[in-house]
Structure formats: C-alpha cells, structure tokens
Amino acid sequence: MIATRRTLVQLSAAAAGLALAGPAAHAQGRPARKLNILILGGTGFTGPHxxxxxxxxxHKVTVFNRGRRQADLPEGVEHLTGDRNTGDLKALEGRTWDVCIDNPTSLPFxxxxxxxxxxxxxxxxxxISTLSAYESNATPGTDESAPLARYEGADVMAETQEKLRADMRLYGPLKAASEAEARKQxxxxxxxxxxxGLIVGPGDETDRFSYWPVRLSRGGEIAAPGDGSDPVQFIDARDLAEWTIRLVEAGRTGAFNAIGPARPMTMAQMLAGIAQGVGVKxxxxxxxxxxxxxQKINAWSDMPVWIPGEGESAGFHRRSIARSVAAGLTYRPLPVTAADTLAWFKAQPAERQAKLRAGLTPEREAALLAAWKARPA
Known part of the structure; x- marks a missing residue:
C-alpha cells in the first residue's frame, strides 16, 4: 500500500528513536597500550577506516597489498607490496607485529x-570472515556456535579466485575453511x-545499501518489498572497522557476529531511518x-538488503549479536549512515551515478508498480 500521512508520522517517530540509540563508535576511551599492527589489504572498503x-x-600501522588500489591513508603508514595469489610474501619475512588483521582473504591457501x-x-x-560461513540461515537467533558451511570439493587448497568468481556458492564454504586454517596456523x-553481514556506508561500490538513500532522495512513488515487517541487519563499515581495532586493543579472541543494529529492525524502520537521514517523506x-x-523480482539484488523473514531465510537477518555488543560493538545512528552514504554517492562521477549496481532500474520499478496496480481485484 502507499504510505499514508499517519504511516509517515509513525515511521518518523521510529526513526527518531533509532537516531538516539547507542553511543557513537568514536566515543571511546584511549587505548591502554600502543600496538604495532599489520593490515593485509587496507585499501578496500573497510581497510582505510x-x-x-x-x-x-x-598505533603504528603497516599495510600489505599488491599496490594496485590507491587509498587516502595517513602519513606514517608503512606500505609493503606483495601478491598472495603468487605466494610473494617476501616483504613480510623476518618482521614481527603485535597483531595481523586479514581483511581480503576468502581462499584458505x-x-x-x-x-x-x-x-x-x-x-x-x-x-575477517562472513555470516555466509554459516551452514544455514533458517533459525532465528543463532549465535557464533552455529554449524559452519562445509567444503565438498576435492582440494580446498587448490581453490582460486577465478574458481570462486565462477561459482559464488563456494564463498561461504571457503570462508569457513579459511577460519579453520587460521586456527590451525x-x-x-x-x-x-x-x-x-551486509557492510554499508560511504565507499560501498556494490550499492547494496546505497540504492535506498539514492532512491528515496529521487522521490516519486517507491516500490518497497513485502509488508515492511521483515527483519533487516547490516553494519556501517566505519563501525565494523573501528570495533575491529578496539577488539585487538583488548586482545579479544574467539568468534563474533559483526552485524547490527543494536536492536531488531524491520524493513519499514530501515526505510524510515534512511528517509530521516536524507530529509524526505x-x-x-x-x-x-x-x-x-x-514478477521475478529477486530479494537482495533487485530489492537490496531485503530477504523474506520466513522459511529457509527466517534467520538470515536475525543473527545474535549479544557477544559482539558485550565486546564493545557500537553503532552510528542509521540516519547518519544514510546521509553520509548519499553524500558520498553524489560526489561520484556522473557516469558512476548514472547506473546503480543493485536495485531496480527506474523502468523496471515503473513496470512493477503498474503491474501491481493492474492486478485483478
């Protein structure tokens, strides 16, 4: 249904409550000790944060990567170059660090x-693993002890990026196998x-969240999925990055579900928070x-963030975050994430803004709305 004035008032009130929830991620005390940190990657989405x-x-920071992607990193950061695809790790040999943060790995070797x-x-x-490493998304409320996906291939150490790109069904099992290898090593x-889970915010090149701030800011009638009651979970890349640093400051080990928000959120509440952030009704x-x-409208890709909260995906957006919150994970208000994401997107080149990489095109959305209105009574 089209949102009524009463609905908008309710959504605005919900968003206001979300905006007040939880401390800002940067409002933390100073670390008790200075660390020498090696970050593998460091130039992608979360690494620069x-x-x-x-x-x-x-802290003293060294980044190790192929040197192919530029990032605006502070002065004093040490840059080491190598290629893990070819086993070129010479720049790491003979060095010591307090902590190594491995961001980009999805291959056990x-x-x-x-x-x-x-x-x-x-x-x-x-x-840095993924919620996709779990075997199932069917059960709401599962924590870090849930069973992990199993790799069924012949040789997990023979898997390559090319094979993974050709079959993304390997992604979860290979992340789970990488976790096991980390513990072994x-x-x-x-x-x-x-x-x-879904990482969002300024700098996200997938547009899996950016679609919504951009679409709401464009105005007009907007197709929204389901009835608004399906749960959603996501995390601002900055919250994830900053909390990861605080985890190593505290020396915390074990597994953590890195997802949010602090309290359960529905799709309707998410769109309300985004609307508040970008200043629209x-x-x-x-x-x-x-x-x-x-109408062959796919969850996640055509309707970003959204997955029906039922059946095999009933637990997809209902993972337990109790352990992570207890370990200091905090969240920026959703309206802040939405506003910052839209500002970042609008600062991109015109050709980048011309075509979103996720979500419905304007033409397909118009056709969907027309089909919905033309359905038999």
Missing part, C-alpha cells in the same frame, strides 16, 4: 601461506574471527512477497 582509526589512536611466514611473529591474528588462543508502495516472486 581501520587504518585511520588505528593511527588516530596512536592465502591463510596457510601467511601463517607459514608470520607464525610466531604475531601475537594475535584477526580473520596460529592456534585457537591467538585467533579472532569477525563475521560481518517517501511515498512507499509495499508489494507483497508472493507478487514480487511472480
């Missing part, structure tokens, strides 16, 4: 190779596993899930 936050808190070089040379190894007592038309399926 980790680097800047760590440097701002007085990358973990094996770096483990062979750094074993005994780092006190803590942080592996560094030992359980030295390993921290961080499992993010959206005209939402909620289209039931069965009709979306009939």
């Amino acid at each position: 980790q680097v800047r936050y760590a440097v701002a808190r007085g 990358w973990v094996r190779d770096v483990g062979q070089v750094l074993k005994g040379r780092v006190k803590q190894y942080v592996f 560094f030992g359980d007592a030295a390993v921290t596993i961080v499992r993010p 959206p005209q939402l038309t909620w289209i039931p899930t069965p009709f979306l399926r009939e």
Whole structure:
C-alpha cells in the first residue's frame, strides 16, 4: 500500500528513536597500550577506516597489498607490496607485529601461506570472515556456535579466485575453511574471527545499501518489498572497522557476529531511518512477497538488503549479536549512515551515478508498480 500521512508520522517517530540509540563508535576511551599492527589489504572498503582509526589512536600501522588500489591513508603508514595469489610474501619475512588483521582473504591457501611466514611473529591474528560461513540461515537467533558451511570439493587448497568468481556458492564454504586454517596456523588462543553481514556506508561500490538513500532522495512513488515487517541487519563499515581495532586493543579472541543494529529492525524502520537521514517523506508502495516472486523480482539484488523473514531465510537477518555488543560493538545512528552514504554517492562521477549496481532500474520499478496496480481485484 502507499504510505499514508499517519504511516509517515509513525515511521518518523521510529526513526527518531533509532537516531538516539547507542553511543557513537568514536566515543571511546584511549587505548591502554600502543600496538604495532599489520593490515593485509587496507585499501578496500573497510581497510582505510581501520587504518585511520588505528593511527588516530596512536598505533603504528603497516599495510600489505599488491599496490594496485590507491587509498587516502595517513602519513606514517608503512606500505609493503606483495601478491598472495603468487605466494610473494617476501616483504613480510623476518618482521614481527603485535597483531595481523586479514581483511581480503576468502581462499584458505592465502591463510596457510601467511601463517607459514608470520607464525610466531604475531601475537594475535584477526580473520575477517562472513555470516555466509554459516551452514544455514533458517533459525532465528543463532549465535557464533552455529554449524559452519562445509567444503565438498576435492582440494580446498587448490581453490582460486577465478574458481570462486565462477561459482559464488563456494564463498561461504571457503570462508569457513579459511577460519579453520587460521586456527590451525596460529592456534585457537591467538585467533579472532569477525563475521560481518551486509557492510554499508560511504565507499560501498556494490550499492547494496546505497540504492535506498539514492532512491528515496529521487522521490516519486517507491516500490518497497513485502509488508515492511521483515527483519533487516547490516553494519556501517566505519563501525565494523573501528570495533575491529578496539577488539585487538583488548586482545579479544574467539568468534563474533559483526552485524547490527543494536536492536531488531524491520524493513519499514530501515526505510524510515534512511528517509530521516536524507530529509524526505517517501511515498512507499509495499508489494507483497508472493507478487514480487511472480514478477521475478529477486530479494537482495533487485530489492537490496531485503530477504523474506520466513522459511529457509527466517534467520538470515536475525543473527545474535549479544557477544559482539558485550565486546564493545557500537553503532552510528542509521540516519547518519544514510546521509553520509548519499553524500558520498553524489560526489561520484556522473557516469558512476548514472547506473546503480543493485536495485531496480527506474523502468523496471515503473513496470512493477503498474503491474501491481493492474492486478485483478
């Protein structure tokens, strides 16, 4: 249905409550000790946020990557170059660090190779995994002890980026296998596993969240999925990055679900928070899930963030975050994330803004709305 004035008032009130929830991620005390931190990657989506936050808190930071992607990193950051695809880790040999944060890895042999070089040379190894490493999304409220996906291939160490790109069904099992390899190389007592879900915010090149701030800001009648009651979970890249640094400051190990928000949120509440952040009162038309399926509108890709909260995906957006919150994970208000994301997107080149990489095109959205209105009574 199209949102009425009463609905908008209710949504605005919900968003206002969300804006007040939880402390800002940067409102933290100074670290008790200065660390020497190695970040594998460091120039992608979350890496630069980790680097800047760590440097701002007085830590020494080294980044290791292929040197192909530029990032605005602070002065004083040491840059080492190599290629984990080819096993070129010479720049790491003979060096020691307090902590290694492994951001980009989805291949177990990358973990094996770096483990062979750094074993005994780092006190803590942080592996950035994924919620996709879990075996099932069917059960709401599952925590970090839930069973992980199993790799069924012939040789997990023979998997490559090319094979993964060709079959993304390998992504979860390979992340789970990488976690196991991390524990094998560094030992359980030295390993921290961080499992993010959907990472959002300024700098996201996938547009899997950006679609909504951009679409709401454009105005007009907006197709929204389901009835607004389906749950959603996501995390601002800055919250994830800053919390990762605080985890290593505290020396915390074990596995953590890195997702939010602090309290359960529905799709309607998410769109309300985004609307508040971008300063609009959206005209939402909620289209039931069965009709979306009939029209071949896919969850997640055509309707970003959204997954029906039922059946095999009943637990997809309902992972327990209790352990992570207890370990200091905090969240920026959703309106702030939305506003910052829109500002970042509008600062991109015209050709980048011309075509979103996720969500419905204007033409397909118009056709969906027309089909919904033309359905038999």
